[in-house]
Every structure is written in structure tokens, then in C-alpha cells.
Amino acid sequence: MRGAARTNRSRGRSGGIFLPIAAGLAALLLVAGCAERRSPQEPRIAGHPSEFNEISSADFHGARVRERGPSACTTCHGEDLAGDPGTSGCSDCHDGPGGHPRNWVRADAARFHGTAVRNEGLAICRDCHGADLLGGWSGVSCSACHAGGPGGHPAGWTDPSSLAFHGRRALVEGVVGCAGCHGFPPASGTSGVSCADCHG
Numbered sequence: 001m002r003g004a005a006r007t008n009r010s011r012g013r014s015g016g017i018f019l020p021i022a023a024g025l026a027a028l029l030l031v032a033g034c035a036e037r038r039s040p041q042e043p044r045i046a047g048h049p050s051e052f053n054e055i056s057s058a059d060f061h062g063a064r065v066r067e068r069g070p071s072a073c074t075t076c077h078g079e080d081l082a083g084d085p086g087t088s089g090c091s092d093c094h095d096g097p098g099g100h101p102r103n104w105v106r107a108d109a110a111r112f113h114g115t116a117v118r119n120e121g122l123a124i125c126r127d128c129h130g131a132d133l134l135g136g137w138s139g140v141s142c143s144a145c146h147a148g149g150p151g152g153h154p155a156g157w158t159d160p161s162s163l164a165f166h167g168r169r170a171l172v173e174g175v176v177g178c179a180g181c182h183g184f185p186p187a188s189g190t191s192g193v194s195c196a197d198c199h200g
Contacts, residue, residue, distance in 0.1 A: 047076070062099055066127045069137045098128075098138065105145075114152060118180045121190035122150055151181075151191065 051057035065073070076087055083089030094100060103109035117125070122133065130136025133150040134143065147155035156162025170178065175185075175195075183189030185196055 065099060098140065117152070118190055121192070125150075151193075 048061070049057075049059040051059045052061045054060055055062070070081060070090075073081060077083050077089055078087075081090045083092065090099065094102070098104075100113065101111040104111065104113045106112060107114065125133060125142075126136070128136055128138040129140060129142065130138075133141065135141040142150040142152070146152045151157075153166065154164040156164035157166050159165055160167065166178075178195070179189070181189050181191040182193060182195060185194065185199075188194035188197075
């Protein structure tokens with residue numbers, strides 16, 4: 001009888017230790033298994049690598065968005081990518097979800113997109129806006145704002161009968177303003193279009 005009581009007591013002790021350990025392990029596995037936030041009510045999960053904001057990193061968020069599109073971000077950052085009180089939105093750092101710097105569309109801004117195109121060309125724009133610059137996966141075409149398309153010139157720029165004809169502008173302002181994109185003749189600058197292409 002005494003031996004049986006001793007055996008039952010030792011089983012009771014080991015069973016008492018086993019249950020809290022098993023419960024703790026189960027809780028750890030549950031937390032470790034979380035990979036994404038499934039609803040706004042769940043606590044925020046820091047799911048990005050530490051280099052997510054480093055431009056030179058392969059994990060840079062801009063590179064990820066170019067590869068996968070912004071729809072990959074909507075689970076945590078919202079359908080409009082504006083975020084919520086617990087999660088940042090694109091507009092917290094950028095001039096909207098496009099990822100461009102603030103004031104990207106203002107001609108008087110230090111980081112105006114026209115200046116960036118003049119200095120770097122259009123190649124980098126094609127990643128998001130498409131090879132033809134008519135929107136690509138971004139859905140934003142140069143032609144949506146620029147009647148003349150990617151060059152940024154107004155409609156009628158090449159039409160001698162138009163008030164917007166580039167020849168008239170060159171007569172009034174000279175060609176120094178043209179050189180920023182087209183270079184000095186016969187160069188073609190970042191635009192890839194030289195005056196000599198049309199003017200022999």
C-alpha cells in the first residue's frame with residue numbers, strides 16, 4: 001500500500017510540472033507561427049527585415065514594390081495603403097503610394113520629377129509605369145498629366161500651326177531650356193532625342 005501511494009504521488013508531481021511546460025511550449029509555437037496580420041484587431045507584427053528602408057539593400061521596400069506591386073502590401077497597410085493608427089502608410093514618408101518623394105509633382109520642389117527625368121532619363125520610370133510609359137502596373141501614365149506624353153511637352157509641340165509649337169518657344173526663350181533634356185546640338189542628352197533628328 002505504501003509503495004502504491006508513493007508511485008501515485010510521484011506521478012502527480014511530474015504531471016503537475018508537465019502541464020505548465022506543455023502549455024508554455026504551445027503558446028510559444030502559436031506566437032512563432034504568426035506570419036502576417038490577418039485583421040486590424042490583431043496586434044501589429046513587425047514582418048519587415050531591418051534593411052527594409054536601406055536603398056542599397058536587396059530587401060529595400062521600393063525594390064519589393066517594383067517586383068510584386070503594391071497589392072502585396074495591402075494586408076497590413078490597407079487597401080488604400082494609408083495605414084492605420086498602428087501601421088504606417090505610404091504617405092507617412094512619400095508623396096502618396098507611388099513611393100516618390102514629397103512634392104514630386106511641384107516644379108519648384110528640389111526633387112521635382114521633371115528634374116529627375118532630365119538628369120537620369122526615363123529608364124527607371126519604366127519599372128513601374130511600363131515600357132511605353134502608359135501606366136504599367138502602377139496604372140499612372142505620363143499622358144495622364146502631360147498631353148504630349150512622357151516628354152512632358154504640351155499637345156501641339158511639334159505642330160507648326162499650334163501656339164505651343166516648340167519653334168515659337170525656341171524663338172522667344174532660346175534653346176538653353178531645351179539643353180537640359182536634349183543636350184546641346186547635336187547631342188541627345190537624357191531624352192535620347194536630338195535636334196538633329198528632325199533638323200538636318
